[in-house]
Amino acid sequence: MANITIKKISGALGAEISGIDLNQKLSLEEIHSIKQAFLDHQVIFLRNQDIDAKHFLNFARLIGKPIKYPFVKGLNEFPMIIEVKKLKHEKVNFGGIWHSDTTYLKVPPKASMLLSQKIPPYGGDTMFANQYLAYESLSSTMKQLLDGLIGISSSAKADVSKTREDRIKNDGSAKANEVLLAEHPIVRTHPETGRKSLFINIAHTIGIKGMSPEESQPLLSFLFERQIKPEFTCRFSWTKNAIALWDNRCVLHNPINDYHGFERLMLRITLQGDKPA
Numbered sequence: 686m687a688n689i690t691i692k693k694i695s696g697a698l699g700a701e702i703s704g705i706d707l708n709q710k711l712s713l714e715e716i717h718s719i720k721q722a723f724l725d726h727q728v729i730f731l732r733n734q735d736i737d738a739k740h741f742l743n744f745a746r747l748i749g750k751p752i753k754y755p756f757v758k759g760l761n762e763f764p765m766i767i768e769v770k771k772l773k774h775e776k777v778n779f780g781g782i783w784h785s786d787t788t789y790l791k792v793p794p795k796a797s798m799l800l801s802q803k804i805p806p807y808g809g810d811t812m813f814a815n816q817y818l819a820y821e822s823l824s825s826t827m828k829q830l831l832d833g834l835i836g837i838s839s840s841a842k843a844d845v846s847k848t849r850e851d852r853i854k855n856d857g858s859a860k861a862n863e864v865l866l867a868e869h870p871i872v873r874t875h876p877e878t879g880r881k882s883l884f885i886n887i888a889h890t891i892g893i894k895g896m897s898p899e900e901s902q903p904l905l906s907f908l909f910e911r912q913i914k915p916e917f918t919c920r921f922s923w924t925k926n927a928i929a930l931w932d933n934r935c936v937l938h939n940p941i942n943d944y945h946g947f948e949r950l951m952l953r954i955t956l957q958g959d960k961p962a
């Protein structure tokens with residue numbers, strides 16, 4: 686425990702943890718420290734983790750239960766792990782828009798995690814946004830207005846569908862062309878911390894239940910802009926063999942697409958969540 690260091694990377698969210706070697710068996714104290722840092726900082730980072738897919742999956746199982754991603758096939762030996770990649774000739778990056786992962790599922794994931802394997806010589810950072818702060822900064826009147834409203838999420842919203850086209854073409858699953866829909870509270874309460882956060886995102890949220898598009902879009906547009914105010918964000922510059930683990934229940938993320946002509950390859954694991962309330 687004396688070797689573990691947790692260092693915040695911004696005022697809003699995010700912390701780097703050092704003194705952990707995932708090639709070694711972690712103690713109960715180390716596991717507890719990682720889980721607590723995850724809850725305290727919403728996204729955590731571990732650099733210099735030269736591990737294979739098996740060790741990555743073993744680490745994920747210490748945090749939660751890995752589940753399959755619906756649209757992209759997993760690795761042959763480890764179907765719970767998918768490759769998140771952009772090849773040299775590709776212009777669009779996978780998931781390259783602010784979002785919370787797969788909110789179009791009835792039970793969205795608890796968390797997502799990435800392990801960097803190939804990174805470009807520059808660019809390819811990932812940004813994260815704290816949705817506790819996005820909610821808490823709203824006026825009391827706006828909070829009352831949002832209380833009880835239900836957002837409708839779709840897997841087929843055009844801006845995010847475009848970011849999946851290259852991966853589905855090469856690595857698509859049998860369900861790649863399905864359209865998935867789900868309804869969730871616009872404001873959810875975190876099941877572990879008890880804090881409230883916004884739970885919508887520009888990539889997947891298509892409307893508000895019981896409202897016409899003309900009624901819902903101005904409100905959603907306001908919230909989408911509020912969610913990603915600079916003071917609510919942090920930015921992570923990747924190095925090889927780095928891990929990011931973020932709380933999908935209260936965090937948005939956005940991989941920056943600024944490295945055309947270079948390859949970027951990550952391994953991703955998604956962890957089972959609970960029905961938002």
